[in-house]
Amino acid sequence: QHQREILLRSASAFPPPPGVKLSYGTAGFRAEGSILASTVFRTGVLAALRSLKMGGATVGLMITASHNPVRDNGVKVADPSGGMMTQRWEPFADAIANVPTAQDLVQLVFDFVKEEEIPFGGVCSAEVLLGRDTRPSGESLLEAAKQGIAAVVGAVAIDMGVLTTPQLHWMVRCRNKRRKASESDYYTQLSSSFKQLMDLIPKETAISLFDTTVLVDGANGVGGEKLIELKKMLPGLEIHVRNTGKDGEGILNEGVGADFVQKEKITPHSFDLDDAGRRCASLDGDADRLVYFCISSACGRKIDLIDGDKILSLFALFIKEQLTILKKEESKGMTDKLPSRLGIVQTAYANGASTDYLRQLGLEVVFTPTGVKYLHEKASEYDIGIYFEANGHGTILFSEQFIWGLESLNIQLASNSPGSDYQKAALRLLSASQLINQAVGDALSGLLLVEAILRHIGWSIEDWSKLYQDLPSRQLKVKVVDRSVVVTSNAETQVVRPPGLQEVIDAETAKHSHGRCFVRPSGTEDVVRVYAEASTQEAADALAQSVAREVD
Ligand code: 16G
Ligand code: ZN
Structure with a gap:
């Protein structure tokens, strides 16, 4: 009863803006900062519930709108692993953001808590780490998030201040692993592994x-x-x-x-x-x-x-080089075999030249739909999974099994052949796993890994740029009344609905050498996106335009 009253009272102070429907898309909720207080308050409630559900493990709540204009803002939740909130809870996120009144909100929460068997009402504790970017609307939205968390009895908010998104995800992950998790620990880990x-x-x-x-x-x-x-x-x-x-x-x-x-x-x-x-x-x-x-x-x-494709290729090249050194030694049978299945994850936006390059290296390349949550999940199936979107979001995931194997190998080598090439390769992989952010793509740790690898192979930026030549491409967006009429399959490379559209795309694509084209509904805007690639810029433009006309 106490819980019900508290939630009702606080929620009443954050009425949702009339006539606005929000959805927890690929990157959480996003809208103009001025209308988000209610959404962020409710996401605070959601985050606290998530922590309760996970037995009191720390979850994260980040207030940012990434690359959107400064007047926008947004909010998303990080799971205890440091990754994105489970997709299973997204329908609840949509529902909680859009219920009209405080009474409805309370009812929705109580129904959900029952359904999910969440220990609610003060029997357990919950913890939410909060972060925000530099947007002016961030400060008051952070306050709304705190109130949302405080409306769940037993939940504690810890304000980490202004952070990058990956810093917050990293802190959540470290805290749950009982490791040092402050901002200065983050800098120490990055700089020492870089060194x-x-x-x-x-x-x-x-x-x-x-x-x-x-x-x-x-x-x-x-x-x-x-x-x-x-x-x-x-x-x-x-x-x-x-x-x-x-x-x-x-x-x-x-x-x-x-x-x-x-x-x-x-x-x-x-x-x-x-x-x-x-x-x-x-x-x-x-x-x-x-x-x-x-x-x-x-x-x-x-x-x-x-x-992102070329950063991915650089990382893949480096990792593969180290694994090759390790395998050479392994074949002598002196050490334990390391589980080292390497997988590369891309989306349909990856330039075709990058995929060709990676496959020529003999690597396994797989595709997922657009959105970090899909790539991350797929990459985690490998001992080493490298994923990147062309837009520059990506990271490398190392399985715990692989890291344990590597650590014990390193101990063996430190006594058998200290300072050998083999030990150095093992140490490089260990350092890379500490440098790269395993929770989510991180521009700061990514930058340091790029810098270290370029120096390792002695490449200038031109050398790197010439690794392969991108195929010319064109992206268009088509404004539509309802983007959900376009349904895709096969990692967004094929259109399932409306009927007939895929046949048109196939026919247009066949007209161009190295032609490739797909359409997909945006996850962040009311548009359908068209991507085309071909051996010349003119052909890529023509292909994109002819397909865009069909979508319109
Ligand atoms: C979001 C995604 C990004 C994706 C983009 C596609 C996250 C954290 N961010 O920004 O990965 O590339 O959406 O936008 O998942 P679109 O659906 O509008 O093309
Ligand atoms: Zn971003």
Whole structure:
């Protein structure tokens, strides 16, 4: 009864905006910040329930709208593993955000708690870590989240302040593993594993010629200021952060950031021809996406984009090299066999040239629908799963079994053949597993791993860019009344409905050499997206346009 009253009273203070229907999409709830207080309050309730359901394990609640304009905001929940909230709870998230009155909300929650057998009403405790990005609406929304959590008896909110999205996910994961989980622990783990990787660089690599400077576009968001903290602990790597979001430097995501750079393929603000040939990187507004780019001296603001697919390829190359060294030694039969099934996960947006390249390396490449939750889940099925979206979100997952195997191998080697190539390969994989964020894609840890690998193989940004040549591609969006009329299958590569559309796509695609095309309903906007790729830009454009006309 006490619980019912508290929830009713607090919920009454957060009435939902009339006439707005929100859905917990691929990236949680997103809308204009000014209308989100009720949604965030209710997501606070949801997060507390999630923690109760998970036996009091810590869950996360992040307030951000990533690469959206600064007036927008959003909220999403991280599960105790540090990954996205289970998809099973998404229908409840939709329902809780959209019930009209406080009474309805209370009823909905009590019904759900019963159905899910959640220990409710103060018998157990719950814990929610809160984070927000730098958006002005974040502060008051964070307050709404706290009130939502406080409306669940026994639930405690811990405000971690302004963070990148991956920092919050990392903290949730570490806390549940009973590891050190503060922000300074995060910096320590990243910088020390980076230093270990640097110490393991082969002597043959011509380090003296290596450009130690990387220019980073911080999207005028939270990533820039965090990177400035981190770089203090990284001697030997010169990180120059621009678009840090400090007063006067520019507006969050406006003409800057990974999403802008990847979609427009032009320089972000405060980068120009003076930077031609330099190694440049761009983060998105909450620093969970990373792309690299290089300004080619001849052509104005045009850039050579090094997208998520190419970061993935670089990581895959490095991991495969280490595994090959280990296998060579393993074949002598002196050590235990390491479980080392390596899998690469992409989406239909991956450039066809990247998939070809990865398959030529002999790697297993599989596809999932767009959205981190799908890629992450698939990658976790391997001993080492590397996943990336072309837009720059991705990471490497190492199974616990693999890490245990590697650790015991390392102990064996430390006594048998200390300092051998074999031991170094094992140590590199261990360091990479500590550097890369296992909870979710993380632009800061991704950047450090890229920097370490480039130095390991002695590559310039041009060398990396030339790994393979992207096929020309075109993305279009078609505004439709109801995007749900398009239904896809087979990781979004085939249209199931409306009938006949796939046949048209097949016929149009067949007209172009290296043609590939798919359509899918957006998960974040009221549009249907069209992607086409072909051997020339003109052909890719023509293919996309002819298919877009059919969708319209
Ligand atoms: C969200 C997803 C991103 C995906 C994008 C596609 C997460 C954390 N973010 O931003 O992975 O690429 O949606 O947007 O899952 P779309 O459905 O509008 O094309
Ligand atoms: Zn983001």
